[in-house]
Amino acid sequence: MGEIVPDHAIARQILDFFGEDHRNGVPEIFTNDVGTFETLTLYKGDEFLVKEYKSTYDEDYTMKFCTDESKYIELAFFLDGSEVIRDSVNGRIGEYKLFHHYIYFTQGNSDVEIYFQKEICYKNLDIYVAKDYFHQLAENSDALKDFIRKIDREKSASLFPEGLPITPQMMSILLEIKKCTLEGFYRDYYIKSRILSLLLLIFEFAKSEEEATSPKSKTSISTTEIHKLMEVKEFVEGNLKSFYTIEQLSLKFGINEFKLKTGFKELFGEGVFHYASKLRMKEALYLLKNADFSIKEIAYHLGYASPSSFSVAFKNEMGVGPSYYRKKNLL
Known part of the structure; x- marks a missing residue:
């Protein structure tokens, strides 16, 4: 898929999301000799668990742990960090793109390693959905049925291995969950309804993408x-x-x-977004070759909200980042 690049709307929403105070609790902070890992629970219920994560390390760092048996399927939204986030589950390398989200299940007793690059602030939001709840959603979807069958056998599985772009609509729902100030029954009902809306939006988006490319x-x-x-x-x-x-x-x-x-x-x-992205990259290549603009200046000239958004889009289209292009004289 990969046709949608981060736009102004998503950039503003992400800033808004992480600019909120800790009205939903106090974050847990874990430190070691090279950095910190911070987690904040936004919601905890019988069917859903919502957590926000931040981490920064002064040196390249590998976090290692063994998973417990889990009743949850995980929806991971990668909102800030390196262009590609990598991990290893029982020796199998996984890659996750920035501004994308993934749905997966990790079996119990798995050896996990997560690789963090130095001096990069990683931010992500994870929504954990009870396995039983997914059974209800899988009735009319063959892809979901196959996904659930693997999980029922306690096997690691991924629903969209390549990930799906985070759309402004999806980010809006995450913001609504983060900003919810309701309490008790009303809070439970509201959060559950927003997560269900998010799941339906994800499945509808995936379906429309498949239809558009079929x-x-x-x-x-x-x-x-x-x-x-x-x-x-x-x-x-x-x-x-x-x-x-x-x-x-x-x-x-x-x-x-x-x-x-x-x-x-x-x-x-080609799709609308891919066509637009190719045109932007053509202009970017021209500027990298013929102008003295910095990467930051080129990013803003092309309308990107930040240099990192531009770099992610450039690498998705060209295979390497803009700085690498200039450094290696690939132009």
Whole structure:
């Protein structure tokens, strides 16, 4: 998938999320000779557990531990840190991209190593969902059924191994969970409802992405829709500094979201976001080669909220970071 890059909306939401005070409790802080690891429980119930994590180390550091048996499936949202976060579970290396989320289960008695790079602040939010709850969601999904079967056999499993991009809508729900000030029954009901909405949004997003990339998704496009898709393409080309969602483009140009995704890909050979990203990277390459702008200046020139957002997008598209391009004279 990987077509959506971090935009202004998500960057602001992440800053808002971690700018909140500890109204939901006091964080636990674990220190050693090279840094700190901080965890804050935002919600704890029978079916769900929500935790926020932060860590920073002065030297490269490998955290090692053995897992207990767990009744939870984990939803991990990677919100800040290195471009790729790596771990090892029983010797099997895993990679997790920044601004993406993953759904997985780790079997008990697994040897886990998490690799932290020095002087990088890692931030992530994890939502733990009881395994029994997932059974209720799996009734109408073959992918979920296969995922659950592995878990029922106490085997490690991942639902979306490549991860899914964190959308502004998903980030909004995380913010609502973080900012909830209700208490007692009302708090339980609200948090559960938001987590359910998040799960449904994730599964719907994954389904739409599969449909958009499936050969079976090709369908007839009317002349009117072709004209609208051409307008979308011209808008994208003329507004490289702007970031937008499929929903926003759909409303702006009066075209169905599904037709926008599948029709654009059918007409122009790639998705809207990937097309926009390629154009931004083409401009970035030109600036890296012909201008004396710093990486930070290029990032802001192209509309990215931060140099790290630009670097992640550049590496996703080009395979290496912009600094590496300049350093190795690959231009």
